[in-house]
Amino acid sequence: MIDFGLRLTLRGGREAAVRLVVTAAAVALGVGLLLVTLAGINGVNTQNARYAWLNSGVPEAMAAGAEASPDPLWGTLSADVHDGARITRVDVAATGPRSPVPPGIPRLPGPGQYYASPAFGALLRSAPAAELGDRYPGSQIGTIGAQALPAPDSLIIIVGHSADELSRAPGAARIAGIATKTPGECAQCQVGINANGMTLVLSVTSAALLFPVLIFIGTATRLAAARREQRFAAMRLVGATPRQVSVVSAVESTVAALAGTAVGFGLFFLLRVPLAAVPFTGERFYPSDLSLGPVEVLLVAIGVPLAAAVAARIALRRVRISPLGVSRRVTPRAPRAYRLIPLVAGIGELTYFVGRRPDTTNGQTLAYLTGILLMMAGLIIAGPWLTMVGARAMARRSNRAATLIAARRLSDDPKAGFRAISGLVLALFVTSTAIGVMTTFVAERGVSSDSTVARTTLVADFSQGWADVPGVPKASIASIPDSALVRLRSIEGVRSVTEVHTNPLGTTFSLGGPRPVVAGLVSCRQFAGLSGIGRCADGAEVASIPPSFVSGLRVNPSWSTATWPAAAISAERLQSLPVQEIVVGTDGSKSTIEQVRTALTVAFPGQEPPVTAAEGHASSDTERLFDAYRQLVNVVILVSLFIAGCSLAVSVVASLNDRKRPFSLLRLTGTHLGMMRRIVALESAAPLLVNAVVAMAAGFLAAQLFLESQLDYSLRAPGAEYYITVFAGLAVSLGVIVSTLPLLNRITGPETARNE
Structure with missing residues (x-):
């Protein structure tokens, strides 16, 4: 056989x-x-x-049973930025011949030496020294190997120092061995990918x-x-x-x-x-x-x-x-309303976890993945019942022959009618859920990076953590040397340099967080050179401004017309207060921004890299991960719609082939070909539109329940992109249905009506 x-x-x-x-x-x-x-x-x-090796400053990142080196390594880990790209800088200093050596390099670099990844080495050679190379004085003695690079285009540099110099650097740690653990294995590890979270996303995507x-x-x-x-x-x-x-x-x-x-x-x-x-x-x-x-x-x-x-x-x-x-x-038995149970169960499962979010990643995976899959399966199971209800409603409200015939067939066999469009129903559910989550995420955490001030204004943050007084940042810079200010103002394209001082008066602003934050103080003479973030009150010498450039780098569009209140402090006393940040207004050109960044990095080594508001938003780990999720969502939407379109075309053609003899008999009895085409079109379009509404509503409901449970957000209405996507998907689907109709003319000839 x-x-x-x-x-x-x-x-x-x-x-x-x-x-x-x-x-x-x-x-x-x-x-x-x-x-x-x-x-x-x-x-x-x-x-x-x-x-993993970038977590070597965390003791618990060491492998269990790993032997500590008798000559600990001094090291610091910091970040840098160039043209929006994130750079990882590792500063090291050996204390003896047996100091640990990071992977990818044969030995530790000495003072005035460094190793660079291939991508970063190429960038150093191509960029002007004033824009990048001056931040890393010394000579390159080798290339970091692939075993130490997360990606082919990773920008990583390992800079050598003397032990005496590096031991006094802020955040320097003694490293007795190279780490082998990542954030998923080590609670204190900060560098790496949330592999559990990415596995959850990939599982839902698959x-x-x-x-x-x-x-x-x-x-x-x-x-x-x-x-x-x-x-x-x-x-x-x-x-x-x-x-x-x-x-x-x-x-x-x-x-x-x-x-x-x-x-x-x-x-x-x-x-x-x-x-x-x-x-x-x-x-x-x-x-x-x-x-x-x-x-x-x-x-x-x-x-x-x-x-x-x-x-x-x-x-x-x-x-x-x-x-x-x-x-x-x-005639098959009509589907019953109990088919709604899986869909309702999925909604109930997601609803249960609102306010009861599991603490572990595995628990969240089980909770949300189970609910989403139940809803997806529920839409497929409930689809025939919804199709039957829609067909009966269509039959009651129409007296046209083609509509009545299509409604009667859908009512008699709703499973066959729904089967053709089931793939599109799932695609619409996935699209609605994904866009609902992404739209809300952008609305809640997004930064207006398209504004001029976000692109052109650099901020150097000198605060290191928080003081004992809630909301008051500690400043690590007592004052800005005149030479640094002269260097900044001499760069072509720099329009203003504003120092933000710490505030001993305790004036606060509420930025929507759990507690108010203490304002920064600025000289109105300097502040007048900044555009797009408001102005001082009339007659004020010193003003209080929100320190939002430091905490989150979020630029509020309403600041462009804000008037900041005067502070009860003299301009002379202001100059004696510590500086918590420098705000540099530029013309927005890449050359100017990078020269300013280089000048500040050289003048204040060991501090966080100066960034624009747009870069600070885009380079954060959360936003990078969000961008990755958004790419996956786009892939899911496009692939789902493509597969659903193929499924619809095959299903309609299969249905026509299975019924070519009944259609041939209809033609022999005088039924016009146009009426038969309307029947076929209605049989596919009617259940598609009915179930599309349910799928989109279910998708938005799933998004709302997930957002409320996981992030405590409320669903925001999607923008025009969503409606364009849905309209395009439905238009293509209807086009697929219409493209199969010419097949009726070929398969309904008189010869098809004979018995086999």
Whole structure:
């Protein structure tokens, strides 16, 4: 029977060949996406492991049982910025011949020496010294190897010092060994990727993608389903056993699954290099990072064909019951309202965790992933019932023949009507949920980085932590040397230099946080040179301003017209107060900004790098991770809509092929081709529109429950991008339906009406 099944599969004519190709393509797409997800999780963990050595200043980041070096290493870890790119700077100093050596370099650099990553070395050679190189005096003695670089374009520099010099630097730590743990393994570790969080996102992403793919596979396997059932039933009537029929069907499905699995593996390895360039963790991957383990390869290579064979056996359950069951075309039992239970259960599960968010990452993964998957499954299960309700409502409110016929068929068999558009329903749910979360996140945490002041104003923050008085920053700079001020003002493109002093008066501002913050004090003479952040009150010499440049670097658009109150302190006394930040207004050119940054870095080594408000927003770890999530969301939306469109096209064509004889009989009785086209269009468009509304509402509800539980935010209305995406998706779907209608003319000729 296996040979017979292979002959039917490979030599069964054009219909069998089309079914084989479409099913194999659907399986290949599913396998490729599954492999990309598995490789992506492995890539995140591999990349994260190369961050570990940067946590060497944290004692608990050492591997258990690691032997401490007798000659501890002095080291500091700091950040720098160039043209918006994040630079990691590691300053080291050996205390003896056996001081630990970071990975990627053969020995520690001495005073006046440094190692640079390949990308950073190229940047140092290409950028003018006044814009970057002057921050790192000395000579490059080598290149940091790949084993110490999280990504091919990582910007990392290891700078050498003497032990006496570095031991007095702010934040210097004695390091007895190189760390091997990352944030997921070490509570105190700060450098690296939240691998658990990324695994959660990738898991949700894979589920969101695999659901439409599974629907596509199921739709593809149903091509010419009615004809195949009749042929298998005929085999039963001439003596074939149920087992033999099952073997024949399983051979067909297994061949398609094997071919699709092989193509899926080929697609993965073909696309691995371009996929590695997608920075969904904030940085690119090495292609070797996106690897697959032998267990994963075996599970996919064996599991997918096995699942396809099981699916084929389930699909032919009517033939196994009785060969005559296929010919007994009776109206299926109407779906009941209990199909709403999984959808309601998913909503209830997410609602339960509002105010009860699990403390652990695994607990959050289980909570949110379970709720989202329940809602996705609930939409598929409830879809036929919703389709039936919509069809009955359509029949009651219309007296046109095409509408009544379409509504009657949808009401009699809502499962078939919903099956065609189920992939699009899931795509709309995923789109609504993702855009709802992202829109709210941007509204709550976004910075107006498009404003002029955000792009052109640099801020050097000299505060180190917080004093004992709540909201009062400690200043580490007693005063700014005149030479530094002269150097800043001499740079072409610098328009103003404003010193923000600490405030002994206790004046506070509320910035929406849990407590008010103490204002900074500025000279109105200096402050007048800054534009876009308000002005001093009339007649004031010293004004109080919010220290928002320091805490979060958030620029409020209302500041452009604000009038800041006068402070009860003289300009002379102001100059004797410590400085907590310098605000430099520029013309916004890259050269000017980088020269200012270099001048401040050289004048005040060991301080946080000066950044613009736009850079401070974009370079934070939270925002980098958010950008990565946003890229994944865009991938999910585009791929889901594409897969759903393919599924819809295949489903409509399959439905037409299965009903070409009834349509031919309708034409023979005088029914116009235009009416039949309207019937087919309504059968697909009506359930699509009904279920689309439910899917979008469910998506927004899921987003609201997640945001309220995880972040304590309320859903914000999406912008025009969402409506354009939905409109485009529905328009393309309707276009797919319309594009299949010319097939009616070819398959409804008089010769099709004959009995086989």
